[in-house]
Amino acid sequence: MAEKVTVKTPPAASKKSVQYDLFTQFVSNDVADMSNAVEIWDSIPKYFMTRAQTEKRRTEHGHADPVKWHYSYNNQEFTVTIQPALIEQADGSYKAFFPGVTEELVEEALKKILSDQTYGLHDVEKAETWVRFTLQMIRKELKARARTRSMTEIKHAIGVMSSCVVTVSKARKELWKGAILQDLVTVGREEYLADADAHHIGRLPLFISHSINQLHIRQFNLDRLMACNEQLARWIYRKLIHRFKHASLLTSYHFSYQSVLAESALLQQARDNDNRRKIRDALDELKGRGALMSYTETLKKEGRKVVDAVYEVRPTGEFISEQKAANKRDSDGQRRAVAAGLRIVPSGDNLG
CATH class of the missing domain: 1.10.10.10 (Winged helix-like DNA-binding domain superfamily/Winged helix DNA-binding domain)
Known part of the structure; x- marks a missing residue:
C-alpha cells in the first residue's frame, strides 16, 4: 500500500506574532542587503551534488537512487539522505535531479522574500511558515545579487526543491523527512508554475519555523553571501x-x-x-x-x-560592524520576547 501523504493548506492570513515581527526587522542602515541565517537548517548538507555527479548516478532511463551522506553538527553524528526529484522532460520522460547551487541560491531568495511580511505567513502555534512568491520576484532578487537565472532555470529549481525528499537521521532513527519547499500550490491560477507573474505559496521546513519561534535566527549580509562564487x-x-x-x-x-x-x-x-x-x-x-x-x-x-x-x-x-549589529538585534529581540511573556529556549539547539 502506498504511503499516505498529508498535504497541508496555507492559512488565509498571517497571524500576528512577536517572533515573526522580529524575523522581518533588521538592525542595519541598509536592510535591503540583510537576511536571516538559520543554523540548524543551514547545517544540513543539501546542495553538494554537482551536475557531473548527478549524471553519473542516472540510469539509462534517467532515474537515480538516493544519495546518502554522513555529517556532524554540534559534535553529533547524523546522516542525510536525498531522494532526487523526477522532473518531466519535453519528450514526456522523467529525469532525476538533485538540489544543487541554483536551488541553494533560490532558497536564499525565498528567505529574503519571507522577510517582507507582505509575502510571509507564520503560525507560531502550528510552527508553520509559508512564503508567497512569483518566479519574477525570485528572478528580480537573484539579478539584484548578480546571480541571474533564467525563468526556465528558476522554474526547474522550484520543481526540484518541491519534489526532492530530504531525510535526516541519527543512529538510524529518522528525525525529519520532507521537501525543501513543501505543499507547493499555485494561488488563483490553474497553470502550475507556468506564468512568471502567477503567485505561488509553499511551506518552509519545520527547522525554519521552530527557529523563528525560538529566535534562533541571525541577521547577515545577504549581498556578500550571494556575491561569493565558491x-x-x-x-x-x-x-x-x-x-x-x-x-x-x-x-x-x-x-x-x-x-x-x-x-x-x-x-x-x-x-x-x-x-x-x-x-x-x-x-x-x-x-x-x-x-x-x-x-x-x-x-x-x-x-x-x-x-x-x-x-x-x-x-x-x-564584518565586525555587521556582527555587532546582529548582536544588538539578538539582544533587542530577547528583551521584546521577555516583555511579551514568551518563553525562549537558549540557542545551541541540536537535531538529537
Whole structure:
C-alpha cells in the first residue's frame, strides 16, 4: 500500500506574532542587503551534488537512487539522505535531479522574500511558515545579487526543491523527512508554475519555523553571501556568521580542516591536499569580498604525514560592524520576547 501523504493548506492570513515581527526587522542602515541565517537548517548538507555527479548516478532511463551522506553538527553524528526529484522532460520522460547551487541560491531568495511580511505567513502555534512568491520576484532578487537565472532555470529549481525528499537521521532513527519547499500550490491560477507573474505559496521546513519561534535566527549580509562564487566560501561565511559572534580587531576564529570535511560535504577531492587548496581558495574569496582581513593555515603532522590543518581567520572592520549589529538585534529581540511573556529556549539547539 502506498504511503499516505498529508498535504497541508496555507492559512488565509498571517497571524500576528512577536517572533515573526522580529524575523522581518533588521538592525542595519541598509536592510535591503540583510537576511536571516538559520543554523540548524543551514547545517544540513543539501546542495553538494554537482551536475557531473548527478549524471553519473542516472540510469539509462534517467532515474537515480538516493544519495546518502554522513555529517556532524554540534559534535553529533547524523546522516542525510536525498531522494532526487523526477522532473518531466519535453519528450514526456522523467529525469532525476538533485538540489544543487541554483536551488541553494533560490532558497536564499525565498528567505529574503519571507522577510517582507507582505509575502510571509507564520503560525507560531502550528510552527508553520509559508512564503508567497512569483518566479519574477525570485528572478528580480537573484539579478539584484548578480546571480541571474533564467525563468526556465528558476522554474526547474522550484520543481526540484518541491519534489526532492530530504531525510535526516541519527543512529538510524529518522528525525525529519520532507521537501525543501513543501505543499507547493499555485494561488488563483490553474497553470502550475507556468506564468512568471502567477503567485505561488509553499511551506518552509519545520527547522525554519521552530527557529523563528525560538529566535534562533541571525541577521547577515545577504549581498556578500550571494556575491561569493565558491560554494565553500558561502558555507564558511555562514559558519562565521553563526559562530564568530564576538568578532573584533583583537579576536580571531579557528576551525580545522577535519571539521570542514565532517560538516560541509563540499570537500570531495580525492587528495587532502586538493581539499585544503579548496579551503584556501574559499578564504581568499572571503578576503576579496570584504569579510576577512587575513588568515593563516597551520599544518598538523604525524611524522611526515599531514593529518589536519588549523585555519585562523581575522575579520575586517566591516564584518565586525555587521556582527555587532546582529548582536544588538539578538539582544533587542530577547528583551521584546521577555516583555511579551514568551518563553525562549537558549540557542545551541541540536537535531538529537
